[in-house]
Amino acid sequence: MDETNCGIGILGGTFDPVHRGHLQLAQNAAEALHLKRVFFIPAYAPPHKQNREENADHRLRMLELAVEDEPLFCVDDREMRAHQTNYTVHTIQSLQAEMPDEHFYFILGEDSLRQIRTWYHWEELLSLVDVVVSSRPGVDGDVQKEVDVLNALGYHVLVADGPQLDISSTMIRERIATGRGIRQLVPEKVERYMRSYGLYTADEERIDADFLQGVLAESLDFLDHKPYSGWAKRLKKTLRPSRYRHTLGVVRSAAFLARRYGVDVEKARLAALLHDCAKHNERMYFDRLVACGRLSEEDWHPSPVFHATLGALVAEEFFEVDDGEIIHAIAGHTTGFPEMSLLDQLIYLADAIEPGRDYPGVMALREEAMRSLQGAVFTSMNDQLIHLLQTRQYIETMSLTSRNGIWMQAKAEASR
Numbered sequence: 136m137d138e139t140n141c142g143i144g145i146l147g148g149t150f151d152p153v154h155r156g157h158l159q160l161a162q163n164a165a166e167a168l169h170l171k172r173v174f175f176i177p178a179y180a181p182p183h184k185q186n187r188e189e190n191a192d193h194r195l196r197m198l199e200l201a202v203e204d205e206p207l208f209c210v211d212d213r214e215m216r217a218h219q220t221n222y223t224v225h226t227i228q229s230l231q232a233e234m235p236d237e238h239f240y241f242i243l244g245e246d247s248l249r250q251i252r253t254w255y256h257w258e259e260l261l262s263l264v265d266v267v268v269s270s271r272p273g274v275d276g277d278v279q280k281e282v283d284v285l286n287a288l289g290y291h292v293l294v295a296d297g298p299q300l301d302i303s304s305t306m307i308r309e310r311i312a313t314g315r316g317i318r319q320l321v322p323e324k325v326e327r328y329m330r331s332y333g334l335y336t337a338d339e340e341r342i343d344a345d346f347l348q349g350v351l352a353e354s355l356d357f358l359d360h361k362p363y364s365g366w367a368k369r370l371k372k373t374l375r376p377s378r379y380r381h382t383l384g385v386v387r388s389a390a391f392l393a394r395r396y397g398v399d400v401e402k403a404r405l406a407a408l409l410h411d412c413a414k415h416n417e418r419m420y421f422d423r424l425v426a427c428g429r430l431s432e433e434d435w436h437p438s439p440v441f442h443a444t445l446g447a448l449v450a451e452e453f454f455e456v457d458d459g460e461i462i463h464a465i466a467g468h469t470t471g472f473p474e475m476s477l478l479d480q481l482i483y484l485a486d487a488i489e490p491g492r493d494y495p496g497v498m499a500l501r502e503e504a505m506r507s508l509q510g511a512v513f514t515s516m517n518d519q520l521i522h523l524l525q526t527r528q529y530i531e532t533m534s535l536t537s538r539n540g541i542w543m544q545a546k547a548e549a550s551r
């Protein structure tokens with residue numbers, strides 16, 4: 136090969152995202168041909184791939200980051216700026232018109248070379264530039280054969296040797312979507328960029344992140360004002376620290392869901408704040424409720440769900456809540472009810488998916504909560520019942536009745 140050659144390489148692609156395989160390909164070509172520069176040209180909306188314009192800005196930015204520290208490489212964004220599908224032949228014509236004294240080499244991976252005869256005006260394209268191709272791991276067949284065929288047709292195609300990396304953008308997208316790492320596969324700056332924008336993560340994970348972000352943005356300032364400051368103080372005293380933290384998570388989640396589903400935010404916050412008020416203090420509150428005549432000794436039915444019905448009475452009697460809807464939501468937060476108001480559903484769900492919750496399926500539940508309140512409540516009830524069955528625990532009749540109630544409610548709504 137001509138040692139004095141000083142041409143410019145053109146490497147087009149979708150770069151969705153750019154990876155080390157692309158950089159190695161450019162490097163191999165640059166070394167083989169002593170190129171003075173390589174232009175990376177990201178496609179805005181490649182003719183053979185769908186919907187890539189949606190993340191065009193991210194693809195461009197990642198490519199810029201990838202070549203930032205490579206003096207030989209630069210990004211040419213002409214196709215991006217055009218905001219439409221561009222054919223390579225036109226891009227090359229425009230580069231040649233702009234720099235008539237330069238010699239251009241079109242750089243390709245082996246898989247692209249194999250397809251080149253399907254490209255728009257490929258004969259014209261190949262007659263405009265020399266082509267340099269690098270083998271690509273995982274591509275069947277002999278690259279040289281295709282090169283020979285094209286050269287026999289009168290075109291100029293060279294093979295650049297050099298390291299081959301078994302990396303593709305598809306592989307990277309799949310790895311991210313399934314939660315696997317991608318270190319070493321893309322430049323570090325690109326990895327950081329993808330992570331900060333949550334690019335290529337599965338929908339579920341992205342929506343989960345949206346949910347958590349929305350919930351954590353909910354303010355707890357109302358707890359600084361009377362009478363809630365007093366309530367918070369009492370709860371902090373009677374609840375364990377982890378339970379109190381959970382309570383605040385439920386308050387924020389309930390407020391967030393209330394906004395989303397058009398429920399009174401104030402009521403949602405208060406019901407959430409008091410939903411566990413009797414938890415682990417059942418005996419103490421029970422005795423006080425007996426003492427003031429609200430309950431009698433026969434009402435003592437300790438169980439994992441007792442704190443909910445008791446909590447409703449405590450809220451009424453000792454926190455002086457007189458809003459029946461709030462009381463109802465507190466009473467139903469563990470078992471639900473056969474007929475649940477939006478507020479009831481919201482408190483039930485907020486309790487199950489607040490940011491502190493971590494169990495298999497919680498991410499899917501948060502994702503569903505962003506789409507359908509009732510759907511998520513139904514899923515949560517089913518999950519809960521399955522768990523109780525699998526671990527051979529006692530199931531409250533009310534849990535079953537509520538689950539069937541939601542099922543019937545959904546069916547009635549669907550047939551309306």
Ligand code: ATP
Nearest residue numbers: 148149150156160243244247271300302303304305
């Ligand atoms: P996808 O998996 O989405 O198709 P990709 O990894 O193939 O992405 P493209 O943007 O489609 O990346 O590729 C741009 C150019 O880089 C093509 O010519 C392709 O053949 C080449 N190329 C990409 N990865 C490699 C690699 N690992 N080795 C050699 N060439 C590569």
Ligand code: MG
Nearest residue numbers: 149246303304
């Ligand atoms: Mg490809």
